[in-house]
Amino acid sequence: xxVRRHRPDDGRAPAAPAPGDASxxxxxxxxxxxxxxxxxxxxxxxxxxxxxxxxxTTFEALExxxxxxxxxxxxxxxxxxxxxxxxxxxxxxxTPEALVAGLRAEIVAGFAxxxxxxxxxAAPPSVWLxxxxxxxxxxxxxxxxxxxxxADGRRVVVAAGDTFRAAAGDQxxxxxxxxxxxxxxxxxxxxxxxxVFDAVEHATARGADLVxxxxxxxxxxxxxxxxxxxxxRRVADRPPGRVSEVLLVIDATTGQNGLxxxxxxxxxxxxxxxxxxxxxxxxxxxxxxxxxxxLGLPIKLVGIGEGPDDLIAFDPDDxxxxxxxx
Amino acid sequence: xxxxxxxxxDEVFTRLRGRGRxxxxxxxxxxxxxxxxxxxxxxxxxVVRELVGSIRARASLAELDKSLTPAQQVIKIVxxxxxxxxxxxxxxxxxxxxxxTVVLLAGLQGSGKTSAAAKLARWFVEQGRHxxxxxxxxxxxxxxxxxxxxxRQVGAAVFSEPTDPVSVARRGVAEAIRVxxxxxxxxxxxxxxxDTALMDEVAAVARATSPRxxxxxxxxxxxxxxxxxxxxxxxxxxxxxxxxxxxxxxxxxxxALSVAKxxxxxxxxxxxGERPADFETFRPDRMAxxxxxxxxxxxxxxxxxxxxxxxxxxxxMERMRRGRFTLEDFHEQLxxxxxxxxxxxxxxxxxxxxxxxxxxxxxxxxxTRIEAVIRSMTPDERNDPAIINGSRRTRIATGSGTRPxxxxxxxxxxxxxxxxxxxxxxxxxxxxxxRRQKRRGGRVTPASR
Numbered sequence: 001x002x003v004r005r006h007r008p009d010d011g012r013a014p015a016a017p018a019p020g021d022a023s024x025x026x027x028x029x030x031x032x033x034x035x036x037x038x039x040x041x042x043x044x045x046x047x048x049x050x051x052x053x054x055x056x057t058t059f060e061a062l063e064x065x066x067x068x069x070x071x072x073x074x075x076x077x078x079x080x081x082x083x084x085x086x087x088x089x090x091x092x093x094x095t096p097e098a099l100v101a102g103l104r105a106e107i108v109a110g111f112a113x114x115x116x117x118x119x120x121x122a123a124p125p126s127v128w129l130x131x132x133x134x135x136x137x138x139x140x141x142x143x144x145x146x147x148x149x150x151a152d153g154r155r156v157v158v159a160a161g162d163t164f165r166a167a168a169g170d171q172x173x174x175x176x177x178x179x180x181x182x183x184x185x186x187x188x189x190x191x192x193x194x195x196v197f198d199a200v201e202h203a204t205a206r207g208a209d210l211v212x213x214x215x216x217x218x219x220x221x222x223x224x225x226x227x228x229x230x231x232x233r234r235v236a237d238r239p240p241g242r243v244s245e246v247l248l249v250i251d252a253t254t255g256q257n258g259l260x261x262x263x264x265x266x267x268x269x270x271x272x273x274x275x276x277x278x279x280x281x282x283x284x285x286x287x288x289x290x291x292x293x294x295l296g297l298p299i300k301l302v303g304i305g306e307g308p309d310d311l312i313a314f315d316p317d318d319x320x321x322x323x324x325x326x
Numbered sequence: 327x328x329x330x331x332x333x334x335x336d337e338v339f340t341r342l343r344g345r346g347r348x349x350x351x352x353x354x355x356x357x358x359x360x361x362x363x364x365x366x367x368x369x370x371x372x373v374v375r376e377l378v379g380s381i382r383a384r385a386s387l388a389e390l391d392k393s394l395t396p397a398q399q400v401i402k403i404v405x406x407x408x409x410x411x412x413x414x415x416x417x418x419x420x421x422x423x424x425x426x427t428v429v430l431l432a433g434l435q436g437s438g439k440t441s442a443a444a445k446l447a448r449w450f451v452e453q454g455r456h457x458x459x460x461x462x463x464x465x466x467x468x469x470x471x472x473x474x475x476x477x478r479q480v481g482a483a484v485f486s487e488p489t490d491p492v493s494v495a496r497r498g499v500a501e502a503i504r505v506x507x508x509x510x511x512x513x514x515x516x517x518x519x520x521d522t523a524l525m526d527e528v529a530a531v532a533r534a535t536s537p538r539x540x541x542x543x544x545x546x547x548x549x550x551x552x553x554x555x556x557x558x559x560x561x562x563x564x565x566x567x568x569x570x571x572x573x574x575x576x577x578x579x580x581x582a583l584s585v586a587k588x589x590x591x592x593x594x595x596x597x598x599g600e601r602p603a604d605f606e607t608f609r610p611d612r613m614a615x616x617x618x619x620x621x622x623x624x625x626x627x628x629x630x631x632x633x634x635x636x637x638x639x640x641x642x643m644e645r646m647r648r649g650r651f652t653l654e655d656f657h658e659q660l661x662x663x664x665x666x667x668x669x670x671x672x673x674x675x676x677x678x679x680x681x682x683x684x685x686x687x688x689x690x691x692x693x694t695r696i697e698a699v700i701r702s703m704t705p706d707e708r709n710d711p712a713i714i715n716g717s718r719r720t721r722i723a724t725g726s727g728t729r730p731x732x733x734x735x736x737x738x739x740x741x742x743x744x745x746x747x748x749x750x751x752x753x754x755x756x757x758x759x760x761r762r763q764k765r766r767g768g769r770v771t772p773a774s775r
Contacts, residue, residue, distance in 0.1 A: 064371055067365060067371055067550070068371050068550050069550065070368075070549040070550050070551070072366075073362060073365055073366065133547070133572070133575065134436075134438070134572060134600075135435075135436030135437060135438060135545065135572075136436055137435070137436060164600075165472070166471070166472045166475035166476055166479075167468040167469075167471040167472035167474075167475055168468075168472075170467070170468035170471050170472075171466070171467045171468040171469075171472075173468075174467035174468065175467065219572065219574060219575040219576075220575070220576075221574070221575055221576050222574075251436060251545075251547075252551075253434065253545070253548050253549060253551045253552075253555075254547050254548070254549055255368030255547060255548060255549025255550065255577070255578075255580070255581065256366055256367075256368055256549065256578070257368070257547040257575065257576065257577035257578070258547070258549075260576060260577075278434070278435060278436070278518070280518055280520075281434065281518035281519065281520060281551070281555075282518070282519055282520055282551055282554045282555065282558075283549070283550075283551035283554075284551075287549065306435070306465070306466075
């Protein structure tokens with residue numbers, strides 16, 4: 001089996017991490033260095049912005065920009081209202097450049113003062129549960145997290161909590177093998193709660209630091225599957241286990257349905273953070289802005305490819321820059 | 327949040343009374359609502375703009391049909407416009423004169439290609455064909471194994487080898503010829519449109535296998551990016567159609583509309599569930615309403631069929647019919663309702679539900695309270711609420727965290743319900759007058775409480 005890494009087509013090495021980004025060791029790629037080049041030209045809308053004075057059409061162009069990024073009408077409205085206020089009070093100069101900068105500042109301001117770190121339990125093992133609808137990248141993210149935590153010197157146990165999908169366990173096994181994490185799996189169709197429970201027991205007995213629990217993708221409209229997930233969380237949280245993160249994985253290409261996903265998963269299992277995946281494509285992942293607005297869920301991680309290193313911390317400045325494409 | 331487009335229109339048009347033609351202002355207000363509905367439904371911004379333009383043009387010219395309200399008239403036009411884009415020429419699968427008929431699946435990571443490949447193979451088997459599945463996704467760990475397992479489930483052989491996708495595909499077709507399979511379904515790795523190397527690779531797979539059909543597998547929850555992706559894949563391949571997946575969720579699916587409009591290719595198939603059988607040819611009539619958020623009663627029926635326990639409901643109906651519907655039965659029915667999913671989602675599926683009812687229905691809290699009260703009762707009390715005196719009432723209230731007045735309230739309402747069931751003829755033979763009649767050859771069944 002080969003592992004392909006997505007490398008920038010123009011052969012550039014990934015940019016160095018921003019100063020002060022303590023969570024990323026020097027060799028980890030940073031969002032700004034990997035995106036931007038992938039963005040198709042935002043010629044139409046933005047060209048108009050820079051054509052002259054700021055008027056209603058400028059704001060319309062900004063609205064188009066945000067809506068096209070899946071930010072959604074509600075959040076777009078909120079952001080632009082704040083921007084209009086800022087222009088009115090003189091906080092933002094009425095020039096196109098200042099407006100775009102003001103837009104980015106407004107987006108970034110929404111994320112201020114948040115703790116986006118991954119939480120660990122007071123006593124090991126911590127349990128991190130990954131949840132989400134089908135196909136978003138939960139298993140791959142578990143694999144990347146296992147690689148990263150192992151590289152940082154932690155002992156990791158991976159729980160193959162997707163007992164539904166054909167060969168899901170095999171997929172996770174190859175990730176675990178590569179980074180030296182232990183894999184705990186059950187039979188096909190086994191109760192996922194028991195797999196996670198076994199993993200926690202194993203981790204405790206061996207003094208491991210972290211249990212990474214994968215789960216089967218499930219549409220949030222399926223009550224029986226959401227009930228199953230509730231049970232998994234309950235069981236994983238039984239001592240000695242302590243669920244310190246429930247990460248909802250959201251695909252960057254997702255439209256407004258992402259809001260429904262976030263609401264229902266939060267209701268069911270209490271989501272603690274978002275992982276935004278597949279940001280290496282053309283989609284901008286604006287839906288997480290809407291989710292963050294409505295539910296206040298911190299965006300903790302960003303996936304930018306299929307390789308083990310393609311997982312970085314969420315940075316609001318980089319995100320705002322990529323979203324506004326300037 | 328779950329106001330349907332119909333509701334919003336009703337607000338806009340409440341003032342209109344039988345006017346012959348829509349005024350500009352009315353139309354503008356309506357079009358604003360349509361724009362919002364379409365954007366919330368994930369239709370691409372540019373497509374929305376174009377659609378609103380054509381709807382405006384048609385609506386200004388149209389004489390109002392007196393039999394429809396202005397709101398309904400406009401919705402009719404919107405529906406027709408959407409259906410025209412989604413419908414167009416339905417794709418009918420035809421087969422290569424010289425077998426095998428090759429079908430190539432491509433798309434983004436996680437869109438559901440591997441599942442779709444297996445389901446498509448099963449569909450071909452149902453059509454009397456003999457498909458071979460080719461596992462050309464060598465990128466994702468265990469993707470080949472996944473397809474092998476699925477292939478076994480649907481009764482289709484799977485070919486793969488650990489070389490490279492182009493060779494696997496080419497040799498897969500050769501293998502099909504060798505063993506006499508008349509259809510080949512090729513699964514490929516997910517890839518992002520901006521990865522030129524991988525886009526070249528899938529184009530090479532197509533050149534090596536000359537597919538009769540190339541389908542873009544598209545997730546129904548995709549947002550504004552759908553068009554960029556589809557255009558890129560269409561440019562590299564080109565595409566013959568789209569397979570829309572995960573339609574069993576509540577994503578509105580506007581991406582499908584955008585792709586159909588911009589790429590000009592039909593939606594060939596839809597995947598409507600996790601089982602191999604959940605795969606069918608596309609029906610445009612239901613999709614238009616779904617995208618608009620107009621309520622989809624058929625989906626509600628299906629969700630009910632999926633989630634409700636038919637036996638339990640049947641038993642309850644029988645008990646109701648015989649006049650024996652108790653609080654225990656009521657409690658069980660509440661459990662059934664909860665299994666349909668978040669109430670707000672269901673309510674959103676009911677077109678034309680008055681706003682007051684809608685707000686009442688979404689009070690999930692009251693269902694919880696009712697359940698708690700019933701659960702605090704003893705089996706005897708549930709079977710015969712008449713025995714509930716003051717002290718029992720107090721006990722039930724304490725046990726359920728409610729007040730004795732709430733318990734009273736529930737019991738009164740339940741009595742009303744039973745009366746209603748009795749008098750409506752549900753409890754008796756179905757006769758228009760609602761009265762109990764002598765059953766032929768037997769005694770009239772006496773109703774219980």
